[in-house]
Amino acid sequence: MTSNSYSSATEHAHEPQLRGLKRWLLTTNHKEIGTLYLIFSLTMFFIGGTMALVIRAELFQPGLQLVQPEFFNQMTTMHGLIMVFGAVMPAFVGLANWMVPLQIGAPDMALPRLNNFSFWLLPLAFSLLLSSLFMEGGGPNFGWTFYAPLSTTYAPPSTNFFILSIHLAGISSILGAINIIATILNMRTPAMKLMDMPLFVWTWLITAFLLLAVMPVLAGVVTMMLLDINFGTSFFNAAGGGDPVLFQHLFWFFGHPEVYIMILPAFGIASMIVPAFARKRLFGYRSMVYATASIAILSFVVWAHHMFTVGLPLAAQLFFMYATMLIAVPTGVKVFNWVATLFHGSISFEVPMLFTLAFIVQFTIGGLSGVMLAIVPADYQYHDTYFVVAHFHYVLVPGAVFAIIAGVYYWLPKWTGYYPDETLGRWHFWLSVIGVNLTFFPMHFSGLAGMPRRIPDYALQFADFNLLSSLGGFLFGLSQLLLVWVVVRCVRGGKPAPDNPWEGAEGLEWTVPSPAPLHTFSTPPEFIPERDSPSRA
Amino acid sequence: MTGAWLNRILHAVLWISVVFFSHPLLAKNLYGNSSLNLPVGVTHMSREVYSLHMIIFWICVVIAVVVFGVMFWSLVRYRKSKGARAAHFHENTWVELLWTAIPLIILVLMAIPATATLQKIYDTSEAEMDVMITGHQWRWHYEYLGQDVSFFSNLSTPPEQISGAEQKGENYLLEVDQPLVLPVDTKVRLLLTSNDVIHSWWVPQLAVKKDAIPGFVNENWTKIDEPGIYRGQCTELCGRLHGFMPITVKAVSKEDYQLWLSEQKQQAAEKAAGNEREWTLADLMTQGESVYNTYCAACHMVNGQGIPPAFPALAGSLVASTAEGRATHIERVLYGKSGTAMAAFGSTLSAADIAAVITYERNAFGNNTGDIIQPAEIKKQLKPTE
Numbered sequence: 001m002t003s004n005s006y007s008s009a010t011e012h013a014h015e016p017q018l019r020g021l022k023r024w025l026l027t028t029n030h031k032e033i034g035t036l037y038l039i040f041s042l043t044m045f046f047i048g049g050t051m052a053l054v055i056r057a058e059l060f061q062p063g064l065q066l067v068q069p070e071f072f073n074q075m076t077t078m079h080g081l082i083m084v085f086g087a088v089m090p091a092f093v094g095l096a097n098w099m100v101p102l103q104i105g106a107p108d109m110a111l112p113r114l115n116n117f118s119f120w121l122l123p124l125a126f127s128l129l130l131s132s133l134f135m136e137g138g139g140p141n142f143g144w145t146f147y148a149p150l151s152t153t154y155a156p157p158s159t160n161f162f163i164l165s166i167h168l169a170g171i172s173s174i175l176g177a178i179n180i181i182a183t184i185l186n187m188r189t190p191a192m193k194l195m196d197m198p199l200f201v202w203t204w205l206i207t208a209f210l211l212l213a214v215m216p217v218l219a220g221v222v223t224m225m226l227l228d229i230n231f232g233t234s235f236f237n238a239a240g241g242g243d244p245v246l247f248q249h250l251f252w253f254f255g256h257p258e259v260y261i262m263i264l265p266a267f268g269i270a271s272m273i274v275p276a277f278a279r280k281r282l283f284g285y286r287s288m289v290y291a292t293a294s295i296a297i298l299s300f301v302v303w304a305h306h307m308f309t310v311g312l313p314l315a316a317q318l319f320f321m322y323a324t325m326l327i328a329v330p331t332g333v334k335v336f337n338w339v340a341t342l343f344h345g346s347i348s349f350e351v352p353m354l355f356t357l358a359f360i361v362q363f364t365i366g367g368l369s370g371v372m373l374a375i376v377p378a379d380y381q382y383h384d385t386y387f388v389v390a391h392f393h394y395v396l397v398p399g400a401v402f403a404i405i406a407g408v409y410y411w412l413p414k415w416t417g418y419y420p421d422e423t424l425g426r427w428h429f430w431l432s433v434i435g436v437n438l439t440f441f442p443m444h445f446s447g448l449a450g451m452p453r454r455i456p457d458y459a460l461q462f463a464d465f466n467l468l469s470s471l472g473g474f475l476f477g478l479s480q481l482l483l484v485w486v487v488v489r490c491v492r493g494g495k496p497a498p499d500n501p502w503e504g505a506e507g508l509e510w511t512v513p514s515p516a517p518l519h520t521f522s523t524p525p526e527f528i529p530e531r532d533s534p535s536r537a
Numbered sequence: 538m539t540g541a542w543l544n545r546i547l548h549a550v551l552w553i554s555v556v557f558f559s560h561p562l563l564a565k566n567l568y569g570n571s572s573l574n575l576p577v578g579v580t581h582m583s584r585e586v587y588s589l590h591m592i593i594f595w596i597c598v599v600i601a602v603v604v605f606g607v608m609f610w611s612l613v614r615y616r617k618s619k620g621a622r623a624a625h626f627h628e629n630t631w632v633e634l635l636w637t638a639i640p641l642i643i644l645v646l647m648a649i650p651a652t653a654t655l656q657k658i659y660d661t662s663e664a665e666m667d668v669m670i671t672g673h674q675w676r677w678h679y680e681y682l683g684q685d686v687s688f689f690s691n692l693s694t695p696p697e698q699i700s701g702a703e704q705k706g707e708n709y710l711l712e713v714d715q716p717l718v719l720p721v722d723t724k725v726r727l728l729l730t731s732n733d734v735i736h737s738w739w740v741p742q743l744a745v746k747k748d749a750i751p752g753f754v755n756e757n758w759t760k761i762d763e764p765g766i767y768r769g770q771c772t773e774l775c776g777r778l779h780g781f782m783p784i785t786v787k788a789v790s791k792e793d794y795q796l797w798l799s800e801q802k803q804q805a806a807e808k809a810a811g812n813e814r815e816w817t818l819a820d821l822m823t824q825g826e827s828v829y830n831t832y833c834a835a836c837h838m839v840n841g842q843g844i845p846p847a848f849p850a851l852a853g854s855l856v857a858s859t860a861e862g863r864a865t866h867i868e869r870v871l872y873g874k875s876g877t878a879m880a881a882f883g884s885t886l887s888a889a890d891i892a893a894v895i896t897y898e899r900n901a902f903g904n905n906t907g908d909i910i911q912p913a914e915i916k917k918q919l920k921p922t923e
Contacts, residue, residue: 062709063701069777070844137846143774149751150734150776154674154878156847238752239875244735245750278615280623287633309737309772310748311755314659318652325644329637335604336636342611344624357612361605368597375647377654378590380746381575384737384772449572450741452772455780457699459711461572 037094080144278345366394387447438472672736825897
């Protein structure tokens with residue numbers, strides 16, 4: 001396999017370059033596919049973001065002003081689905097496509113044609129999903145967690161399209177994961193052992209295994225829905241002897257590892273950027289790897305903490321509470337490692353570093369509210385309120401999304417050959433930080449005060465917090481237009497970047513020219529572990 | 538050695554905070570009246586949950602202050618622009634062991650009170666009375682087991698307030714036509730289930746939240762200390778009007794509860810009498826309209842146009858406006874339609890109400906069938922077991 005893909009990559013170099021649409025439809029180049037993934041993800045980010053703003057506009061004040069409840073439910077559902085499966089996951093896959101081969105000294109991904117296929121499944125999947133909004137009866141309206149029987153017996157007719165699109169996105173993820181695992185395990189430059197790999201590669205390797213393990217479970221659960229809806233089975237239909245709680249067990253057996261799928265690569269990005277701008281080696285490379293693996297393993301035994309109110313037996317509640325609390329330990333190790341890396345460093349604050357520092361602080365806030373949510377008796381008061389909405393948005397938006405943006409600023413010089421505009425980048429950063437915290441911090445309070453999630457209208461005592469959240473939401477959403485502007489400008493020109501644009505950055509990706517030529521590492525690069533490994537003594 | 542010392546210090550800090558923040562009076566003065574925090578609540582369990590919440594909250598605050606403190610101090614102290622030069626240390630087994638062990642100890646300290654509280658919450662034994670709570674799209678049904686008293690509890694906020702045509706009231710979206718009345722100082726077992734999709738029954742002041750799931754009966758309990766009105770909402774997305782199915786609990790003294798209960802029984806007897814007599818068309822239409830607007834209009838709309846395809850129109854429909862549809866119409870209302878959102882009302886509404894609403898549906902929205910359905914016919918149709 002390995003030798004095959006090496007030779008095909010070199011042959012490719014001599015083929016005439018396709019132009020226009022065909023070039024992008026047929027490309028098997030990891031950099032071009034990475035770009036496609038990133039553009040797709042950004043598009044979805046804005047579509048899902050627009051839906052979030054519809055939600056925030058409706059919640060600006062009590063009463064029903066702009067949309068009806070049925071449309072509101074479609075907005076919350078689609079916002080979640082699009083952000084999870086369309087924006088965050090493809091963004092990480094895009095970064096992996098671009099950077100994993102460059103970081104391990106490989107000429108391309110191990111399975112380039114599969115790579116093309118797994119990308120082009122996504123636009124298909126999401127066109128289907130979005131088209132369901134215009135169908136009779138509307139699009140999915142049962143929340144992104146699509147609990148049965150609301151999503152089966154009581155679902156709109158378009159649910160079959162929703163199921164098909166989840167299948168397509170799932171196949172795309174599985175194929176992408178296979179490709180990433182094959183690339184990392186087979187195509188590292190010869191001297192690079194597993195414990196010499198950059199942390200972004202390590203976190204992605206572990207993430208890819210998580211994807212392989214849980215996406216088939218998601219496929220299974222939506223197939224059971226399909227059978228319940230169309231073929232008269234009763235997996236989740238109590239009237240037919242089925243079990244609605246089984247749905248939740250299956251969904252969250254996928255869903256909880258999915259949460260880590262969306263955060264582990266973010267840990268990887270932060271672990272690249274913090275040492276680069278602190279000009280100091282990562283404090284504990286090994287413990288970071290072990291912590292990542294521990295989080296991944298634990299993620300399979302905590303799923304029922306999403307189900308503390310469904311009436312599990314006491315013993316199960318206790319087990320899932322303890323297991324969930326345990327996750328705080330390896331997660332803490334990661335945060336402590338970043339802080340210890342900053343300690344006694346020589347720190348500068350370029351835009352990638354600003355986003356990473358904000359990521360660390362904000363992710364930690366989300367992690368701490370996660371510990372609170374793990375405490376079952378307290379969770380009875382938090383469950384399905386805005387406190388939970390605040391919690392998971394803190395780990396996902398000021399967390400994962402900030403890390404993605406940090407990664408984009410960090411690697412943009414390698415992609416385009418120019419530095420991103422520092423002034424615009426700073427504006428983007430500060431507006432984003434203010435906007436995101438103004439949106440999500442008040443949600444802790446509206447939740448504690450008693451506001452349930454997924455409601456289009458609310459009691460008067462929640463009005464002040466919702467007003468703040470809506471203002472923050474619009475500020476955050478609109479400031480992301482600055483990101484587009486920065487990227488577009490950076491593609492067009494700017495201050496030329498050398499091979500290694502950042503003083504303290506390490507890794508093979510900085511040994512190739514900026515911008516990186518279409519084909520790199522046709523022969524494996526030199527890698528001397530004693531000099532180049534992040535785990536060197 | 539250091540571990541042991543830290544352990545003792547942490548113990549001390551923990552117990553001081555337990556005593557300090559869990560004292561209800563103090564807690565109430567510090568946070569209780571503010572809408573920034575959980576309510577302290579009106580049951581022993583809610584106060585226990587509240588102190589647990591405050592303990593973990595303060596532990597998290599301390600952790601955040603320490604971690605962010607070191608982080609921001611480093612960011613200020615080791616700026617390159619101020620000439621900081623990077624040190625070269627990395628990996629230190631003792632430090633790494635310590636920052637694994639300390640969080641572990643803190644977590645164990647959190648888990649101990651949490652486990653104790655959870656065990657109490659799960660102890661539903663020795664209840665003095667049972668209430669069956671059934672979730673319906675989109676209202677709650679309460680049944681006082683063994684008392685022959687049961688009723689629906691519907692949102693009572695007028696639609697004009699929701700649309701903004703009227704000033705919103707103080708308890709906007711948190712008010713119902715008939716609250717769940719419970720006696721104080723009585724251990725009440727709550728049994729929860731659902732008639733359609735999953736709902737969740739939450740009253741923050743009682744610290745009770747439990748899902749109502751079709752095919753399952755979940756248990757919980759509460760023992761309210763103070764008379765008063767406590768409000769909550771459905772907390773599991775249950776469809777279109779999920780945001781519009783509030784819960785209101787009215788806690789009264791034991792004597793008042795007995796009084797209320799006998800009133801309810803009397804009303805139930807009157808209602809039962811209504812099932813026995815013949816009704817005029819005009820009476821059926823008046824009663825039918827009120828039943829329709831409470832139970833049917835959420836899906837089929839006040840004008841009978843429905844929201845197709847999920848919620849079909851009744852106006853001009855085969856079932857509701859033709860002679861051939863008459864039998865099917867009665868059957869649908871009594872037993873629902875499987876595979877759709879149409880619920881069965883045969884076991885929850887009285888025969889008179891069902892007769893009235895069917896009569897109304899067959900004579901309103903331009904469905905001029907002229908049909909009169911009497912309670913007697915409904916009673917005949919109902920299966921003998923019901």
